[in-house]
Amino acid sequence: MTISTQTNESKLVSKAQNGDRNAFSELVHTHSQGVLNVVYRMCGNGDLAEDAAQEAFIQAWLRMSSYKEKASFRSWLYRIAVNAAIDMLRKEKRILPNTIEDLNLSDSRPGPEAMLASSERTELIREAVLTLPNASRAVLVLREYEGLSYQEIAESLEIPMGTVMSRLSYARKLLKEKLETHLFSYAEVENV
Amino acid sequence: MSEHILEKLGAYLDDELNAREIQKVEQHLNECAICQEEYESLQSLSLLLAEAPLPDFPSPKDFSTNVALRLPRKSVATTRSKAMEIGWWMAPVGLLTAWIFIITTNLVGEILGAANRFGLVNLSDVLSTGSSTQTSWSATLSNFGLLGGSNLQWAQMLESFTRTTVPQMIFQISIAILYLSWMAIWWARHTRQEFGYALEN
Numbered sequence: 001m002t003i004s005t006q007t008n009e010s011k012l013v014s015k016a017q018n019g020d021r022n023a024f025s026e027l028v029h030t031h032s033q034g035v036l037n038v039v040y041r042m043c044g045n046g047d048l049a050e051d052a053a054q055e056a057f058i059q060a061w062l063r064m065s066s067y068k069e070k071a072s073f074r075s076w077l078y079r080i081a082v083n084a085a086i087d088m089l090r091k092e093k094r095i096l097p098n099t100i101e102d103l104n105l106s107d108s109r110p111g112p113e114a115m116l117a118s119s120e121r122t123e124l125i126r127e128a129v130l131t132l133p134n135a136s137r138a139v140l141v142l143r144e145y146e147g148l149s150y151q152e153i154a155e156s157l158e159i160p161m162g163t164v165m166s167r168l169s170y171a172r173k174l175l176k177e178k179l180e181t182h183l184f185s186y187a188e189v190e191n192v
Numbered sequence: 193m194s195e196h197i198l199e200k201l202g203a204y205l206d207d208e209l210n211a212r213e214i215q216k217v218e219q220h221l222n223e224c225a226i227c228q229e230e231y232e233s234l235q236s237l238s239l240l241l242a243e244a245p246l247p248d249f250p251s252p253k254d255f256s257t258n259v260a261l262r263l264p265r266k267s268v269a270t271t272r273s274k275a276m277e278i279g280w281w282m283a284p285v286g287l288l289t290a291w292i293f294i295i296t297t298n299l300v301g302e303i304l305g306a307a308n309r310f311g312l313v314n315l316s317d318v319l320s321t322g323s324s325t326q327t328s329w330s331a332t333l334s335n336f337g338l339l340g341g342s343n344l345q346w347a348q349m350l351e352s353f354t355r356t357t358v359p360q361m362i363f364q365i366s367i368a369i370l371y372l373s374w375m376a377i378w379w380a381r382h383t384r385q386e387f388g389y390a391l392e393n
Contacts, residue, residue, distance in 0.1 A: 028256040032252045049247075050250070144242070176234075
């Protein structure tokens, strides 16, 4: 983010804090895709994600006065988004897959062609991410899908940097175990 | 060859190491097949995760319009909510100030009373003036001949206790209850609003 963009965002934030709806709408416009991405990766369902993202922005609007510029607006917003997604999952009482067995990663699939089928694999990735504990999933999503630095993740989730690193490492370890077969096949395809 | 550096590979992949650490990691990766394999698996995982596409979400323009339609009105409430917020944070300060005032007043009174008893200061006029304005029910009962001797002494002690100690106790207990209530409300709001509860599984 450039300095002028930051300044512009600071002005918009300040206006929104004073109740300017248009300024807030501009902030929504700027951050909608990022928030939708985060909530979708957190709850794994497009419809839920859209609802959760809207809820996140409404919560942000209601709490604008509590935002302090010690963290970036994006980090602050992503924290609200992560929790909106978790709340939404709770409300929907959605049962997430808990174990590698639930994911059917090692079942009798037809063959390597089917294993490499893109849609099937992306579905398994989505489900594997959903099996992660909320705390680790949030860190992984912010890093892998939104490209936040460790510092930004720490600010966003209000946790120490060391915790960011340990949760990310844990999430990657679990995912590697769950997606081992696919990682192997993926590396082979990449090398061809 | 140096020890494995598996714990640094994630930070290396995420470009979170300084120049010196990067140099060390790269040197080690050239020498260690195990760490190299681990690093490649992390890279593959990252690429695999990036493969998962997003569904078709509304455009930023449509989305911001949808959000705008759902935004509750708060323009009038903004100033009021700021005042409420200031009042909320001033409440414990006020309670603590009241508590300190009561304690200090009590302490100063006791010190002056003790100084007066030991003859260090002469406050008999002030003290007697203060007590003379109060109606003493024990003295009244004594005048009517209903109390006397040790009963009168007990009645005077009880009267003194109810006039000085009991109000102070009531004040302090009230302040403590109000303060603890404020803390309980703050804690409940904090845990609900801040997101720790959700992020700790």
